[in-house]
Structures are given as C-alpha cells and as structure tokens.
Amino acid sequence: MRRSASAKAKDGKYPKSRQRRGPGRPRSEQARQAILGSTLKLLGANGFSDLTIEDVAAHAKVGKATVYRWWPNKAALIADAFASNTTPQLHFPDTGSLRTDMSQQMQQLIRIFNSRRGRIVSAILAGGQSDQELIAAFRQRFLWPRRHEAYATLRRGIGRGELPKHTDMDLLLDSLYGPIYMRFLIRHAGLTPAFVDRLCRLVLAGASARRK
Amino acid sequence: MRRSASAKAKDGKYPKSRQRRGPGRPRSEQARQAILGSTLKLLGANGFSDLTIEDVAAHAKVGKATVYRWWPNKAALIADAFASNTTPQLHFPDTGSLRTDMSQQMQQLIRIFNSRRGRIVSAILAGGQSDQELIAAFRQRFLWPRRHEAYATLRRGIGRGELPKHTDMDLLLDSLYGPIYMRFLIRHAGLTPAFVDRLCRLVLAGASARRK
Amino acid sequence: MRRSASAKAKDGKYPKSRQRRGPGRPRSEQARQAILGSTLKLLGANGFSDLTIEDVAAHAKVGKATVYRWWPNKAALIADAFASNTTPQLHFPDTGSLRTDMSQQMQQLIRIFNSRRGRIVSAILAGGQSDQELIAAFRQRFLWPRRHEAYATLRRGIGRGELPKHTDMDLLLDSLYGPIYMRFLIRHAGLTPAFVDRLCRLVLAGASARRK
C-alpha cells in the first residue's frame, strides 16, 4: 500500500525525530488498525461474499472513503488484513528428523485451516481466482515465507542423508501440502492429524526411495 | 431444483404416449439450453463473482424469471451448467501399468485445467468457498464419478501387485491430485506434463514402498 | 416522460380494450403519485437544496431506482411534481372592469407566493437558473397557460376601450407581474394586497394614457 515511507524510516540515527514526511495530515494509524481488525472479524464471521466494505467501515467507525483511499478493492483489503495478522506461529521445528519436522509443521497448518482463521485463507484463495493481485499477495506474503523455511528444513534432511542429494524440493513440498489444500478447499474428506501423519509418511517414503 | 418432475418423465418405457404431465405450456428445452450455454460462456469470460443472472438472462434472450423459476441461486445454475457439459473425455485407460494409467489420466486433467475450461472449474471452486451447495455439487458431479473410476484403476494395480493390499486409496489419490489442484489454484508453479510425470513417479514410489 | 401511450389512448372506440402497450410490467401509477406527492411535501418543508432524492424515495416508500427510472434529475422531478399539482385556482375573473380583473388575479397570485406553495415556485425559479429544462418547464406549464388567459382579459379591455388598440400585451403583463416576481425573489419589500393594488393602478394608468 502507499505511504510506507514514514513506517520504514526506522534507520533511527536520531532517536525520535527526522522521519521525513510530506505536508498534510498524516494517515491515521488507528483507523488503519480498526479497518484491518474489522475486516478479519467480519470475514471470519460471514465469508468473502457477505463481507461488504460498508460493514467494514461501519464496524471500524470509519468513513467508507477512508477504506477506499487506501485499498482499491475488497481483495486488497483482505490480503492486507491477512498479512498484518499472519500467525507468527507456523514455524518449522528442528528436531533432527525430517519427518518429525515436516509433520509437526503440517499439523500446525491444519489446525489453522480448521479454525476460524481458515475461513480467511479460503476467502483469499477464492477471491484470488478472479483477482491476480490477491492470489499474488497470498503467495508473496504467506506461501513463500514459509516455503523458504521449508527449503532449509529439507536441506538439513539432505545433509543427514534422509533425502537424495538432488531432490526436487518444489515437487516434494507440493506433494506434501497439495493434498492438504485440496481437502481444505474441496472438503471431500477431513483434515485430521492422522491424515497428515500418513500423508507425510507416504510422500517422504517416495522421496527417499527415489534413488532406485 | 423443482425441475425433477418433467425431467424424470423422459425415461419413456411406453413408446410415445403416457409421459404424465399436467396441463399448461411445457418447459422450453431451448430456453434451458440457452441459459446453461450462456452461463458457461460468461463464466469462462469473467469468473464467478462477475457473473450476474441478469447477464445470463440477457445473453440467453430469456426472461430473468425463467432463470429463477428453475434454479434457486447462482450456485445451482453454475453447477448445472458445469455438469451438463462435463467433459466426456477424462476417462481412465487400462494399459496394464498403474503408473501409465494414472499418469495418462492426470495429463488429461491438466490439459483441461490449462484450457479455457479451467476457468470454469476455478470459478466453481472459488464460488464453493462461500457456498456449501456449490462445492457439494462439484464433488458429486465431478469429483466422485472420476474417483470411482480411479478406485477401479487402483484395484487393478493391487491385483497386479503394484500396490500393497491394504492401500488407503483416498490418501493415495489425494496425494496424486492434491498437488495438481494446489498449483492450479495458487499458481505458484506451472502445471506441466513433466511435473505430472514426476509427481506420479514420486507418489507411487512411496505407495508401493510402504509395506516396509 | 415515457409511456404516455396508454394514458392517452382514450379515443375509446372500443370501450375498454385496445389501449396499446408494450410487454413488461406496466408502470405503477401508485408509485408515481407517491413520488410526486413526497416531492412537493419535502420541497415545501425544506427548500430546493435540502431536497434529496434519497429522502423522496424513502418518504414515498419507493426504491431510489424507481425515481431515477422516470426522472433524470431533481429538476425534472420538481417540475413534474409542480405541474401535476398546479393550482386549478388562479383563473381570471370577468367582472367587466380590466383593473378589477387583473387586480383580483394578481391578489390570488401573491396569496400563493406568500403561502407554503411559494417555496416550491421559488425552488423552481432558483433551480432553473442552472437548468434550462427546469425553467422551460416552468414557462410551459405555469407561465404560458396563465398568460394566454391574461391575453384574453386584456383583449376584453381593449374591446371596452380601457386600453389602446395596439397595446404591447407582453410589455404590459411583464410590467404588472415583474414587480411581484422581483419582490418575491429579492424580498426587499413585502408582497401585500395594497402593493398589488397600487401597482395595478400605476401600470394601467400608464397603459391607458399611452396614446398621448
């Protein structure tokens, strides 16, 4: 979004002044927080298509124009709200076993997908089907950060000999996470811990056996 | 979906009479086709949320009430339109090799996902995130029919010893198709034939190796 | 306004059929009346610039779109409302004396101008300064009908020798009514019966004396 200048200006040589800013009333951080908070709350309660900007503005006690001033459409708003709140949990452990590391992280993921926060993820993926920017925001702010951690986890596994040296990491990760996303979106079967466990076992067995 | 009565009256055992029908003008088959056709066309062009009943009716040169008379909401209309057109291709071959059978079918699937028809699938999955009925229709009319064929294919593989006897077929099929759906919806990487090939190899290696 | 066809079709050869009308639900006369009535009521209460279409629609218990469907803007709506209600009073008497005839009608006029209905007239004249159509509607539906009656009254006066044969009737009528409009709009002095009486006397004296 715009106006990142002041937020970014924390190269703090001078303790608390000097953050360059143009003239005019500065953007209200309070309004911004209220809008993002209301968006998440209403999205979790009613789903993507029932979320109206009018409701968000009213719930945040903010003028509708203030929402439109900073976010061009519902999708951008949701993406921002989601990113501003993206669980600081969801990190990869380092237990010394590849399967344990992956399995534990995947278990965390399905807990989120099965919670009220899952509605937000599904709203973003749904909205993203008709909005390139939204799905791109999901990739950039949610998918890639975690995937970079996953690469590191896989590399540790390669180091320990749990995986072949030239493993296609994207193929492997899509094989692990794809089934979770599929069940999450199509809901033809439950997203249970047991499922994750067996999925992980199945795919990692295939990956380690591949050097035949 | 009130349409059942007249639709059902078609399995005419008795040559050309007796199809029980009340008085009054019968439903126009031409209007039905035009509506379903327009739905698909507009859905492919603009995505779920940009599809309006008003447009469908206008494009099909039909009164709006005619649409509402037969379909209770947008989701039902899309589901019907999708089903009425579901590719008669997409069947499972029987080549004698499990991996070949699966691989060939999955290649067909990504061809569809990568074509203009893919937009319709993605629109349904997107719409389904805020409409239980729509995603249910997708499962019932698209997913399950194919999955039943897949079960048969897997059973042949078990018979040939390519898979262990007690294979969890749903887990296996989700592992094969999940990554395809994930890439299709998140678009973080391409849906290429090579990807499908390596995916199939990876997962089936895991499945056959599992009895260790 | 559109759709005058059916209203006009009273050349009733065929007692109660034959009024040609296109397909589709016919316009609701009830809604039309409610809208015009609410317009006048709110206009009299609050003046031109405080009148909102939103209020009119709400007060008439009608959708906003129904107002916009039939009237392109506030001015047209007001003009129509005014015309639909134009006082059936305000006719010219025929007393045998030109001055009495004119004076009595002018007294009626200032009674209207001084009443709540005067606000409506002033709103139209105000709105008309930035809307050609509105002021044209005022002329066509209010000014000319009365002026045609005034011509007849003046001609009777000419017949009786109260006015010269070649009187410029528009000049004379503007001289009689202009001062009323001026005081009505600028409000620098009261619109009293005494004023009207003396005005009438002054101008008619000038008109009859002109043949010098």
Added chain:
Amino acid sequence: MRRSASAKAKDGKYPKSRQRRGPGRPRSEQARQAILGSTLKLLGANGFSDLTIEDVAAHAKVGKATVYRWWPNKAALIADAFASNTTPQLHFPDTGSLRTDMSQQMQQLIRIFNSRRGRIVSAILAGGQSDQELIAAFRQRFLWPRRHEAYATLRRGIGRGELPKHTDMDLLLDSLYGPIYMRFLIRHAGLTPAFVDRLCRLVLAGASARRK
C-alpha cells in the same frame, strides 16, 4: 465574516508603525484575491450549484481551510466575491430629464445581465432562494446602493415637476426594474434596449399621470 478586525486596521493614521495587530502571521491578501477571483471565474463558468469550495481552493492554489477560515459558507463567499467586483459603472446620469436618466441606467443594467457577469447575478439570486444570508447580501451590497442613487434621481424629477410630489418611490422603482428581473430570470422574452425603452416610457407615463 470575522475578517473585519484586520481589514479595519488599514486606515493607518500613523505613518508606518502602530497599526494594531496581534502576533502571528498576517492574513495573506494574495490568497484573498485569488479566492475571490477563482470564485467569480468558476461561478461564471458553471453556475451556483456546480461551484464547490474544493474547486475554488484548488483553482486558487489555496488550502481549503483558508477558505473556511474567512467565509462561513458558499453564500458568503459568493456575496463577497460579487461585491468585491461590482461594476463601478452602473451609476445614474444627470441629464436633466428623468426618463433619460432612468432609461440610460436601465440600459447599462441589461448590458450586464446579458453579459457573462449576468450568470453571477443569476447564481446569487438562485442561491439566495435557499439562503437568507445570500439574498440579504445581494440586497445590501447591490440593490440598496443603487436604489439610493435612484431615490436621488427621482427626487430631482419631482423637483422638476416630472413626478407628483408624493410619489411612492419604491413602487415606482419596482415597476421599472421588476420586469427586467422577471425577464432575466424566467427568460420568456428578450432583454432588449427597445424593451427597456418602452418599459420606461410606460411606467413613467403611469407615474406622472397618477395625480388624477
């Protein structure tokens, strides 16, 4: 209109000091001129209701708050702009003949009404119908100054015997100017020199003949 204090402090008796003024930056005369000028320009271009403070401020390259600091509303601004520019022409001649004096001044008036400046007058009269202060400003700054000159002109006529001693001057002046305003605002007939000439002749004939 809070501006009085600083404006008044200008009649500097004392050469170049002592003009009592509080601390702080003095009001910018340049901004004032730019605002009034932009107001007139935009008013002449678009009429009363299309004139926005936002446009005025932007066009004058001035902050919106600077406009609001000095003028409480649009009406006051327009009134001020109008007054600040009121044609220094429009004075009454003294030719020795009442009819010539009046006629010449009225001809000047219709020249203004027919010019681009007429739009401004009509905008003020229009706006004044829903704003007491605006019409009051028009009377105070435009009507009364001229009318006082007119009284003097009429008194000279009385002195010369062109008018009866106890002439009702307001009635007479409204009779002369009212028809001009009426034609100006309702536009049912042209504001031509010939019209003014005959109007003047008609009304003054009535006025001088009244002593019967």
Added chain:
DNA sequence: CAATAATCGAGACGGTACGTCACGTCTTCTT
C-alpha cells in the same frame, strides 16, 4: 373447440451495496 393452466418474453418494482464526490473539520509541517 372452448376453457384452463403453466410457460414464455419483457420489464417495473422495493431494496442493498457499490464506488465517487464534496462537505466541513482536523492535524501535521512550514512560513
């Protein structure tokens, strides 16, 4: 063959939310 009945197209209806605009106020930094 009329009467009845359900469909069709068209399009107006009362609503809701949209995204924009201007309002008049405010908060910041600059002059």
Added chain:
DNA sequence: AAGAAGACGTGACGTACCGTCTCGATTATTG
C-alpha cells in the same frame, strides 16, 4: 497565527443487480 497540504467522518449521489411481481402472448392438456 496563518498558510498549504491532505486525511478524516459523514452522507448523498447515480448505477448495477438482486429476487419478486405483473403484464400480454403462447402452447399445451382437459372437458
């Protein structure tokens, strides 16, 4: 203290679709 800049909450704008409704016209079955 006034200036410009520009964000703020407010509220009306005019538009687009919603899903329902009333029309006249059409097309079948039933009496």
